[in-house]
Amino acid sequence: MLSTNDLVRIASQVRRDIIRMVHGAASGHPGGSLGATDFLVALYFAVMRPDPNKFSIDGTDEDIFFLSNGHLSPAWYSVLARYGYFKLSELGTFRKMDTRLQGHPSILDNTPGVRMASGSLGQGLSVALGAAISKKLNGDTKTVYCLLGDGELQEGQNWEALMFGAAKGVDNIIAVIDYNQKQIDGPVDQVLSLGNLRAKLEAFSWRVMEMNGNKLEDILDHLARAKQQLNQGKPVSIIMHTQMGYGVDFMLDHHEWHGVAPNDAQAAEAMAQLEETMGDY
Numbered sequence: 001m002l003s004t005n006d007l008v009r010i011a012s013q014v015r016r017d018i019i020r021m022v023h024g025a026a027s028g029h030p031g032g033s034l035g036a037t038d039f040l041v042a043l044y045f046a047v048m049r050p051d052p053n054k055f056s057i058d059g060t061d062e063d064i065f066f067l068s069n070g071h072l073s074p075a076w077y078s079v080l081a082r083y084g085y086f087k088l089s090e091l092g093t094f095r096k097m098d099t100r101l102q103g104h105p106s107i108l109d110n111t112p113g114v115r116m117a118s119g120s121l122g123q124g125l126s127v128a129l130g131a132a133i134s135k136k137l138n139g140d141t142k143t144v145y146c147l148l149g150d151g152e153l154q155e156g157q158n159w160e161a162l163m164f165g166a167a168k169g170v171d172n173i174i175a176v177i178d179y180n181q182k183q184i185d186g187p188v189d190q191v192l193s194l195g196n197l198r199a200k201l202e203a204f205s206w207r208v209m210e211m212n213g214n215k216l217e218d219i220l221d222h223l224a225r226a227k228q229q230l231n232q233g234k235p236v237s238i239i240m241h242t243q244m245g246y247g248v249d250f251m252l253d254h255h256e257w258h259g260v261a262p263n264d265a266q267a268a269e270a271m272a273q274l275e276e277t278m279g280d281y
Helices: 004-025 030-048 070-083 088-093 124-137 156-167 188-192 197-203 216-228 264-273
Strands: 064-067 144-149 173-179 207-212 236-241
Touching (some): 004 088, 004 264, 030 144, 064 070, 064 124, 124 144, 124 173, 197 207, 197 236, 207 216
16 A cells, blocks of 8 residues: 555656656646646555556446546546556657547547547546446446546536436446636636536535645545445535646646646756656656
8 A cells, every 4th residue: 555655756756747748749738737646646546546457448346537627638648657557658659640648538549548538528527427327237336436627617518417417316426626726718717607616516416525636645535535425325526626737836826837838948947846756758
C-alpha cells in the first residue's frame, strides 16, 4: 500500500509528464490536467488499483473509470503509463499523427485503459451510468467512477443523465466534478454560471460531498467515505475543488492556460518547479 508521500511523488512526476507532453506537441490542455493530477493519481494508485495486465473493454469484476472531460488526457495518459498500461516512451507520441495518444482519448486503436472516446463534452456521465447499470444487471459489485468538468455541466445532456441516475437508483457510481471554476473563455460564473451547484445536485436527488482536489489526504478520505454511501438507493457525487495549473505558479488559477502549450522558456520554468521523482520518459 502506497503512502501519501508516495502519491505526492508520483503526482509530481505526472505533472512533469504533462508539461513535457503538451510542450512537445505544441498543443494541448495543461491547466486542467495539472489541477486534476492528484485525483487521478489517488484513484489509480490507491483506490481502484486495477490490474493493467487484465484490461478489458467491459471491465468485468473491476472498478472502472471514465474521463468525460477528455481534454485532460495528458494527466490520464501519464497516470496510465506510470501505472503500467503501456510503455512510458509512448507518452512522447502525444498528439502526433497516426498514434494512439491523441489530444482526446480514443478507442480506435485500442488504447489500454481507455473505454470510451471523450472530448465531445457532456457524454461521459451517460456512458458511466450505462456501465454502472450493466454491472448491476450482471451481479458485478464493483464501482464506476466518472470525472466531469465544471464548464462541461453547461451541456444539457449532463442534467438528463443526473436525472436518470437518481430516478433509476444507480447507486454504484461516483461522479466527480472538477470544480476549478475556469473554462477556455474565462471564469465559469462569467461564461454561464452554474449557480448553487451543490443545491442543484441535491435537488436531482444525488448524494453530494465536497473535497479539496489538490490535497491527497482529503481525496483519499472523501473517496473512502463516498464508497461507504454506495448501494443505498442514490448515486453519489463529489464536487472537487481544484486550482487550474496547480503545481506551476504562473499557470495557477489562470483560465488562459486551459488550452495553451508553454513555449520553451515557460516549459523550462515549469519543469524547474516540479520535482523529478520517478525519471522522465
